Amino acid sequence: MEQLRKLFLANGAIRAGPVRTERAMAYATERMRGRRLPFIPTHAIVAVFAGKPDIGAGGGDYSENGARLRSACETLRELYPSNFYPSGNAYPLPAVQAARLAGLGWIGLNGLLNVPGVGSSVTIGAVLTDLELPDAGEGGYCNRCGLCAASCPAGAITVGESSRRFTRELCLSHRRQKEGFPLSRDGYYGCDICQDICPHAAG
Numbered sequence: 487m488e489q490l491r492k493l494f495l496a497n498g499a500i501r502a503g504p505v506r507t508e509r510a511m512a513y514a515t516e517r518m519r520g521r522r523l524p525f526i527p528t529h530a531i532v533a534v535f536a537g538k539p540d541i542g543a544g545g546g547d548y549s550e551n552g553a554r555l556r557s558a559c560e561t562l563r564e565l566y567p568s569n570f571y572p573s574g575n576a577y578p579l580p581a582v583q584a585a586r587l588a589g590l591g592w593i594g595l596n597g598l599l600n601v602p603g604v605g606s607s608v609t610i611g612a613v614l615t616d617l618e619l620p621d622a623g624e625g626g627y628c629n630r631c632g633l634c635a636a637s638c639p640a641g642a643i644t645v646g647e648s649s650r651r652f653t654r655e656l657c658l659s660h661r662r663q664k665e666g667f668p669l670s671r672d673g674y675y676g677c678d679i680c681q682d683i684c685p686h687a688a689g
Contacts, residue, residue: 498554499533503588504619513583525569527614532588548574551611568617581610589622596680606681634680
């Protein structure tokens with residue numbers, strides 16, 4: 487696995503790790519279990535890249551991730567007698583949960599992946615494969631300090647002693663992507679205050 491990790495780092499990822507597709511898809515049962523591929527993917531190598539995607543009218547542009555992952559696939563096909571398929575945004579896997587299960591970070595109350603030392607300004611991609619890979623140690627969830635909930639101008643995040651809730655439909659970033667909601671901070675999806683306020687985002 488170390489060889490695979492180094493290959494993904496050489497192709498621009500800041501972290502990479504394996505996950506069984508069955509484990510990840512348990513968090514997205516409403517999705518198709520894969521695109522029409524000439525093979526059935528049993529595993530994925532999930533990769534995290536630094537920086538947010540370019541903002542467009544229809545959401546983020548993950549084409550740069552796709553190019554990096556296609557390059558990794560070319561090398562992987564030379565190294566292993568297995569199938570490899572790149573996905574710049576990790577679809578059909580639920581990207582954030584797949585990254586957590588691959589041990590690449592933890593999930594905040596806003597539903598975003600936080601990568602140790604980097605924060606949540608990251609994008610996620612994956613390579614689907616039928617190559618057998620070892621399980622990684624999975625990441626967890628935030629400690630519910632509540633700063634993001636207190637700072638969210640739309641009330642999209644709520645947290646209690648034994649509960650947590652993120653209402654995606656209220657989130658300004660979600661509304662920006664899905665409804666063309668105007669930007670409230672230049673260069674951000676919506677407001678992204680929850681990312682900036684998190685005390686552990688870059689810890």
